[in-house]
Amino acid sequence: MDCSPSRSRNKFDVPGKLIVVEGIDGSGKSTQIHLLEKWLRFRRLSVFMTEWNSSETVKEITSKGKRKGRLTPTTFSLLHATDFADRYERNIFPLLRAGYIVLADRYVYTAYARDVVRGCSHKWVCKVYNFAVKPDLIFYFRVPIDIAADRILSGRPKLKYYEAGMDLNLSNDEYESYRIFQSRIIDQYESMINEEGFTVIDGTDDIEKQQIAVRKRVQELIPRQQMLTGRT
């Protein structure tokens, strides 16, 4: 399957570095990328942080569609792709070309995993997103479903319809549906590890221990000189 990322990196000079975190809800990835951001900023590097589903242009429509529960998997996928493209064209790619370290809380792999679980063709999703550059580092936070689900569900929160995967008719119980949905996403992530070159982090480890592993890999990526002077 041709899931090959964009060639635009060859066409342009892209001196920046793209670092991505992936994993299911409750895997601890947002905590880790937040700590990474603090550290890089402390080192006075030029950092930009971007989150999945956060483009102002698109967010409102997506949430409206979600509230009404009428998004088909294809529309759901395309709205998220629009959101991603907006952040990509406006921020991610120009900033990489300017030499920034771009930190992305979820990237195209979230789309591959979720949209395929929802029934879209994997090949199609890959092709839609193939304009996106391949990241320099992809951290995948691996956590068993029970631990991740407990982190999310322990307070018995009100789950949103799509968040719980209720559109897939997996179970009438939203907590049960959530577990099944999330384990299917884990299966998708696991199948991508080698093909996409994920760096696997054990999300059950202590926060500090995980952060040490993350920083070590990032340090290898950024030239020593840059780390010292804080210039990108």
Next chain:
Amino acid sequence: MRSKLTSTKADIKHKNVVQSIGPRPLRYYGDGIPYLEEEAEIKGRLVVIEGPDASGRSTQIGSLITHLEAGGHAVLNTGLKRSDLVAPGLLEAKRNFAIGKKTLSLFYAADFADQLENKIIPALRAGYIVLADRYIFTLMARDSVRGISRTWSHNLFGFAIIPDLVYYLDVNPATLIHRVFEKNSSLDYYESGADMGLSEDMFESFLKYQAMLGREFRRMQKKYGLVPINGNRSPEEIHSDLRDRIDKFLLH
């Protein structure tokens, strides 16, 4: 051929025969919509009319609806930017000139997907003739002249169903500009390709842009089975041309 056609048309009118249309499977340009596969048969037909603004599309669709309904067919009229979920945001995004090209393409694709699954496919299943006032070809042509890869656009619309008929109202840009002025007395920003920096002069830009789109449509003719219709004629002439072609197809 011609006389046979006239006589069948007369049959419809005088004997009041309503032809029903047989079922056919859904066909897609690419991987399709995998989660729909089990119920992928339709009874209706999808007819697409493409053409630039002011080419007379809406007039033609209006007369075709009257004609088809008179023949006993249920008709659904659909078009771009008509998804009540996506269209408002899309219109707002277009007003923001900082929006990227791929973002806009994907936005249009989302609007199209919503209508395809919530309107077009259900109507086709129910046996409607769906008349689409523009389809993915307009979107692909616009993107291609703006430098987006044709392969990417083609793949993006891999979930789109293949229409039964696609007509393209081919109007030469000089004639088209007069029709635009009759309608609005001013040129539309995007329809003139003003975002593309083709010319300082809007008039010049319109002519260049429409010529580029025309070339793109001609390029798509073979690959997607687009049938060009001479749109420089009067609305009545164009109507009888389209009507005869569609009748012939439906009676086939």
